[in-house]
Amino acid sequence: MGDKVDDLPRLDKAQRDVVMLGIATAAIILFVGIGGTVMPQVARHWLDSSATPPDTALVNALLLNIALIIFGWRRYVDLRKEIEQRREAEEQARHLSQIDPLTGCLNRRCATEKMMNALAAIGDTQYAAGFVMIDLDGFKEINDTNGHQAGDEVLLEVSRRLKSMTPPGGDCARLGGDEFAFIMPLVKDDPDSLELWACEMTGNIARPIDTEVGSLEVTISVGIAVHRPEEPIENLETAARKLMRRADLAMYQAKKEGRNRFCWFDLSMEAEARIRREMETAIRAGLERGEFTPHYEQQIDLETGQLVGFEMLARWHSAELGEVSPDIFIPIAENCGLIGPLSEMLIRRALIDAQSWSPSLTLSINISPVQLRDPWLPQKLLKLLLGSDFPPHRLDVEISEACLQENLAAVQTMIVSLKNLGVRVSLDDFGTGFSTLTQLRTLPFDRVKIDKSFVGELRRVAQASPELMHNREQQDHIVNTLVSLGQGLQIPITAEGIEDASILETLRGMGEMKGQGYLYGKPEDAAAVVKRLSELDLLAENAVATGAQPAPDPDHRKSA
Template identity: 35%
Template sequence: MTNPAISDYMYRLMVEAVTDYAIYMLDPDGIVRSWNAGARLAKGYEAHEIVGRSFAEFYSDKERARSIPELNLQYARDHGRFADEGWRLRKDGTQFWAHVVIDAIYDECGSLLGFTKITRDMTAQRETELQLAHQAGHDALTGLFNRSKFLEHLEEEAPQLFYGAQLAVHYIDLDRFKPVNDSFGHAVGDQVLRTIGQRLKAVVPPRSIVARLGGDEFAVLQFGSPSVDEATELSNRITETLREPISVRNAIVVVGASVGVAHAPTHGCEAAELLRNADLALYAAKQNGRGRHEIFDDSMNAQALSRGVMELKLRQALKLHDFEVHYQPVVDARTLDVVGYEALLRWQDQTGKPISPAHFIPLAEELGLMPELGAWVLRTACRDACAWPNDLVVAVNVSAMQLRDRSFIEVVKATLVATRLPAHRLELEVTETAVLSDPSLANEILSELRALGVGIALDDFGTGFSSLRMVKELPLTRIKIDRSFVSGINDTKRSTSVIRSVITLCEAYGLSTTAEGVETAEQLMELQRQNCDHLQGFLLGRPQPDAHWRAARTERGTVGIAPVSRSATGTQAA
């Protein structure tokens, strides 16, 4: 046997032995001329049963009636290759999902010899993809649509409103669900949520969409061009059915629900607008006694940023982690190299309007939400910092509530373990006010955290009455000079004297210094003359998302340099 003959023989044996793919030859008329082991496994035919017969056997009667097999061969003949996915038939009549490729084969003269056909059984992969797609759009606990799928349906339907269609959005919040979890445990709570979902599906009209938006919040998208009165009737049925007692295991619970309704096009035509208006109506229902529904009206917009609405939105945002962390660079005063970033919390409400931290942070403190919100910021900041160069530090602010809770120590430990951020790359910033809420406990907590290797910075130094005592008693590693002194550099010598005194104090205690609020070149140069260690302020970089600073570091080098001219400040490159 010649070498080419041996090669052809070995190649044929290799193809015939393949089991993952059905590989076989067709003549120009689509008659099967060869059959490998993979084809036998995929389709169930032995070679002697199928060789010499048309490959159209693998298509359904409907496909053969439409000449699909012949059209596929013609496409391969015209374009060189045909590829597709679809159902194919086995010998026993069962179907499998196949990825099919048909290649036209020509000889040296350009004459068609036939086709190679490769088929792979993709049934398992398709089932996995369908399962993942279902999971992506459904709530795992109740089996209802989730928030993203609900919004998708709402956005798909919204264009029909311009052609005379109507719909209603019912935003539902359970009134007494938290006591169920607290009293009976999460297993009972989960069953209650499943029952709520079943009751909602039973009471809504056909084609309506029922979704669990998260936590104890549900929504119904009412189709069928309902009028405002019909939407009101459905909300009444919803509140009535959810007011009925629920028997779970050995417990009988009554949760009840409040419902906010937005009707389209009466109350808007955009998906986000409708959901927002239904949310405002829900808040009104809760304010007016719970266990009832309210229809949106324009007067509710005037109260959108009131304390009550902000509370509702803040709780919702916290459930969904609907916040962002921006980062402001901290630079070396001598070289202007970036040495780290301070993590700063940012939030936009559902209208897209930014809410000042000065407004929502105190409210979060008042509502007892700061431990959870602060833990989220800490996790996010540490996770982001892990992708930074190894010499950059991330500073995270700590609230008064966190400093009154010893479990904060475990939160920090768990975060460092989960994100794998070295402890020395994390700095926690505390204010005098936060420490003074319980100085003894705060000292204990900060001491344990410092023992881990975490840095401790005292923020807004010099604005309170106990700052000097705190320098002596707390396990600090850094003092942050308040911006009020930095801004006064251009106006009075007193501010410069205070800054010099603080820096001298820190040098005596072995503490680093950071000056906040640096906004002018004159302030920068004066702080350099005073031997301040680090600087922070708009002159050196405004707070920006992590992606912004990643791009900036890529442009300027591994660590990056603050976006301020060295020559303008008189700073020489190191």
């Protein structure tokens, strides 16, 4: 609508110019006609004063014609200048509409058009069209830690390096944020040269970048998709977007495989993406229908064998898909932004369930790394605690060790905020995330949980081969080291993955700790937990009737 309004003054001006052109043309015709009559009379009268003077009306008409011709000519010159200026402005606007203002690369819109042109040029030739998607690894952390000015410097240097590696006939584009791309013609029977170029590119970008805050390092994940001449094209724009989407899938596969690498598109990636979309839809529907439920795994004091608490675990029985493993639906929920609502719903139900338990029992919940980035997480957790009237000191928030590698300062702030609520905070998956001794001393964890991948190997193997015995001794040594480290820092220990009596026997010889695993039973729903606690006389109503008091906090740090 705005373009149409802007065009109205131009249309009126053009109409006036047409009228002026008509007037000027008529003036020239009249000048020729009148001039042929008046000019001889003027000449005769100028040479002979006694001659009859020219007709005054005709002389005035001639002068008016001359004025109109001069005015028309000047207007024509001005119009030519205006048209030229307008053409230059439109050309500049067109150029700016295709260029990313920060890096000077093509923008997303122009990249799509270039991709369409590349596909249209394939024909039956020996060439193919390729799209290379590039994403900077960890760029958000660079921005958050060093500021957006340093982030812009990194983007400028990365774009300069990428443009310097643009193949002949190719184009470099910035699609937005920290995403770049190449549109390039390829020889369809020569994939090796493209792989060599991709290896060189990833190595070139990985070199340190000098910024105002010092030297920074960034790597890239690269996805490559190729459209070959034998593949039919019904619509150029559809084909271009499809190729770009395939390169995007390959890029995310490169990230999953460890980053700082390239990956070719494979049809299985498209099938996986379709399944993920279907799963995301099913998760949304499952949340609305209340299909997700909390289950509870027992936590046992290994020294006394007494039940001391439960860990809440998410379970999903889908109406369409049946039982879905948490290993499947939790990563998808994290990627599509549903982990927050899902976790809050489960925590709310778990806090209500735990109200019927004895005050001596604790409840452990897992917090996703995605949730840990939410600055409002402590406030949300406080709202859940107040809404369920659940004592904060009975709640244990478990944070994965991998979170410490993302942003230690932010994690430390979050842990302090959570502890200010009165809840306990545990380090989950201890031993898998390469946390340092300094981190463990700095962060105020109340407990560490040794990952089940280490604990599960502590089996007593009768008449085992020397090789198996050697492996077992290694696992014993690893777990013993982790336990000793926790004890040295005066942090209580929980061992996950206790599946048989031999593991339990080994762990008991390593010192005081809690334990959990299938040896004590699989995770149970709320009704089964109530039945178990009733048999153990560990329900809240029983505790009130007998006047039992809440057990002292077993996770306090012991003095040296």
